[in-house]
Amino acid sequence: MHRTAIAIALAACVAWAAPAAAQEVREVESRDGSLTGEVVGTPVEGSPFAQLEIGMDQSEVQDLMDRAPDRSHGYESGKRWIPFYFGNDARRVQALYRGHGCLIFTGGNVWGGAGGELIQIEHDASGECYQP
Secondary structure (H helix, E strand, O other): OHHHHHHHHHHHHHHHHHHHHOOOEEEEEOOOOOOEEEEEOOOOOOOHHHHOOOOOEHHHHHHHHOOOOOEEEEEEOHHHHOOOOOOOEOEEEEEEEOOOEEEEEEEEOOOOOOOOEEEEEEEOOOOOOOOO
16 A cells, blocks of 8 residues: 555656656856856747847846746845855846746845846747746
């Protein structure tokens, strides 16, 4: 009985995780080589999202997209709790561009300074990538 319950739970976990695993995830170096980010999925050829590059500034992205994001929110990353961490990734900002996908930017250090670099691009026209 106990083994059956574990097997059912594992099967449910695998089935739940399968759709997310189906998308291609690529690790990409920023244009200046200072950081590494992720690109999830495949861009639609000719779309503004296809022109995005890891390491771009938030203002560059908005200029390229010719608009502000449809929705966005900030959250703390796990790096927030590393003692003496002074990097610009203690907070993050996730932005949704409907019809294109989601972007994640560095949100700054623990005092609110710096940040604004694009570290993840997720090509998902459905918008399911946005998780507030």
